[in-house]
Amino acid sequence: MTPSLVPDVPFIERQVSPLLSAGRFEEAEAMLHPYLASGSGPLALWKLLAAAIRPQGRIAQTRAIQEMLVAHAPGDFATRFDLSETLLLMGEFERGWREYHYRYSLAHTTVIERKVQRPRWTGQPIPGKTLLIHDEQGFGDTFQFMRMVRWAKERSGARVILEVNAETLSLAQRNKGSDDFDDIVVRGSLPPAFDVHCEMMSLPMAMGLKLADLPGRIPYLSADPQRLEKWRQRLAGLPRPLLALVWAGRPTHFNDANRSLTLAQLAPLAGPGVTFLSIQKGPAAAAATNPPPGMSLVSLSDEIHDFEDTAAILSIADLLISVDSSPVHLAGALGRPVWVMLPFVPDWRWLLARTDTPWYPGMRLFRQPSRGDWGSVMATMAAELDRFAT
Template identity: 60%
Template sequence: MTTPITLQGALNLAWQHWNAGQTAQAEHYCRQILAHHPGQPDALHLLGLVAHAAGDLDNAIACLRDACSAPQFPALYASNLAEMYRQKKALAEGERWARKAVSLDPSLVGGWNNLGILLQEQGKLVESVLCLEKVQALTPDSAQAHGNLANTLRRLGRLDEALTHYQRALTLSPQDAVLHNNIAGLLLEAGKLQEALAHSQQALRLNPKLIEGWINLVSIYLAAGNLDLASQALVRLQGLAPLHPATQQKQAQLQTLQGQTLESTDTAHGPVLEQAEHSLHQGKYADAEALLRPLLSSGKGPLAVWKLLSVALRGQGQLEETLHIQQMLVDHLPGDAVSRFDLAETLLLTGDFDRGWREYRHRYEMEHTRPLARRVQAPRWSGQAMPGKTLLIFDEQGFGDTLQFIRFVHQAKRQSQARIVLDVHPLLLALARRAFPDEQVIGRGELPPAFDAHCELMDLPELFSLQPAELPVETGYLHADIERLAHWQERLARLPHPWVALVWAGRPTHINDHRRSLHLQQFAPLARVNATFLLIQKGDTATQAPPPGMNTVSLSDEIRDFDDTAAILALADLLISVDSSPVHLAGALQRPCWTLLPFIPDWRWLMTREDSPWYPGMKLFRQPTRDDWETTLERVARELADWSAELQ
């Protein structure tokens, strides 16, 4: 008999899921609590935090207001509500709730801090200083406390005092880009341009996306009369924040000093850009390049043109020039996550792992990937040893990603010296548990035990400084289930060898699926080979009819999960597949595999080579030119015939 869960037990579970970054599960428990205990303030408070993490500020405020309407509620709830009102720019309402927080708990540091900042933003500077001095007294070793107090003192014109607190904060947190930038601004006000420049440049080294940092840098160059450097810094500011009032103000200031008006080239080139985008959408990369080149004949031009040109060049395999343009775009648009991700993929495709892994960290910062990011409350693991502690490692977006990178768990264990908890998709759970019998392996959404740090699987290569020459790192790290092997051995026993497993399409939602997937009819050249083709395709494309004369056995409807696929691949003589998860499963099982790749493949296959450093023994069949699967499959058919003859 299941013991009914108590209110406190449900709250504990909700918080544990929240701390593990499992926001859907945390929200579920909160809503279950509220269904049985309407108005329960603790559930409403956490539900507000969940909404805030999802970017729904209005809903977050509504939840926290309801939490603070209870007869008794913690001061922290009022303090958090005050901060959300501040983010909403409802400063007076935020001040009211911040005052409520410190009246409920005069020792609440966060409450005094929020009140001080809200007063500062309303221009109530003397009162703000009193609040922030209290915060600094309560937390004398807090860099944030010194920094916030310095911000208000600076606005009051008490520059010497402000600088003292900034410097104290910087001693406590020397890698804080915002502190360096604030000091730069203060020194600029004081006319100390060289010192200001040094701090401004350090701020941007630490955080190239810091908008206020670029604003300060432009201002410093303008104050020094260096219009060329001011113009260069302004381009980067425009890339980060084109609509920011300071961006437009600095542009007008620079134009006045230069005595000129800058033409809006983006508008002038609009029709050509539309034509180029249409060509790119149709895969006519050379046509797009021909349209774009004249706009950049001087070596200069709008970033929008350069962006499109980089896509056109990459599509034609001109990767050296692509890299040059993509790096320029990232230099000019440090806050553009799409540009950084594009650069990462090209760097990795060309084997530049040092820079590639570093830029690949931006994969969850794009608009379409941001909702997929897991917001874990514990610190991110930075590669340090942490004996006696627990490290949570969790999987990535695609099954193939997990199957490829799960090999690094053993290395993470050795380097961290920690207890490992591995969190994977439930469909991969059995495979992962067989691979790591000494670690705790849980299914996605399952509550992990308490942990001290976390890391995504695909961040591990950067932490290990992985180089191509170090691959494959580990081979044969996954294993088929013995019982499934016995089942499929019996199922396939009467079929004549060789057994060639076949996968012809990937996941339709993949961004590049139209380049990698085929129709089963396109495999007609393989019908000439005397082999039994085991069709293990899943999804809607599994119903496609095979070409005439091909000896096929469809197993798709009988495959329940990856354990069935693993058992079939362990028994098959060969897998022939497009770039999809079965390729990585075969590689991880150390089974023979021939992988079909488009002209410009996914980064993990590198360029030109016919083997894979990730999976020894795998053979790669690349399109000789874009969209030419016919030539590729004819070559596969010839080599398959030779291979089959050798087995006889």
């Protein structure tokens, strides 16, 4: 490396970080390239390079850089977590789950980590003991991984206590007394005495979850019969097919700009003979008052008070069309048909280059062919929707 290319790391970081934040990944890569072209250079710049090339879809190259970073700095837990998501995205579950454990060592995860003064269950049989399984992250994560509670009970031979957030409690409670778990408590309350514990999303690591193990029993959640009757009456008389619609995720999600759309972007899906049901929540729900031309849209957003309402609507609707959000996982757990709109580089759970998913057999994935290209996604879905509606 010539003297002119000796990197001033803090200066380069100040130049590159705004480019990454603005989604100008190619420019960030070009700025870093002269300092790393020889194959050596400061680890901090290699981390920036990985952050620049991953959104461009160069996953294998990203992994190679992350593997190098972990080898040189095994105590850099943030990089180990980044590697875990890359491995899981590539379907390499065995090591991916192990590295995923490093999520608890990051600044932004301190609010979800439980300081439990009991050993963590590692997958061994523990007959006669009590195992506490507790959720930890978003609602979608809870819906997705709740299937594994039953497997953990079978593997451990233990009495299982399930702890979940208040918003998903009633849905989970309907499995109480089954083979899934023995008792259930809401997060924030004092659980009964237990011997070992495991976070719900550490169950894959403890049990060595493989792709071949999926999907397991489907459905594993069900709608409340009283809510079903309420919503059957509410939706009676609407022309079918009924297509539930979610176009935006939680605005505070770190990746929301990459996964969420506006309702106007779904205009190509509009057509005769289809009734769309807006089950969108949050600020984006207001757009349902002004749907795209030709879209017959009934807004249910203000009538949905909890996930029990959402579950009932999804059980009646013919299809859910959604961005990557918690209703996707709720519908999948209910065994309902779902079409998911995915960004070019999706969340790790959707793997790569598949139009299906091992997690939910009734689900189809519609992926951006290039970064930001929702137009192609809409064109493909519109053609499929014509066939679905006839």
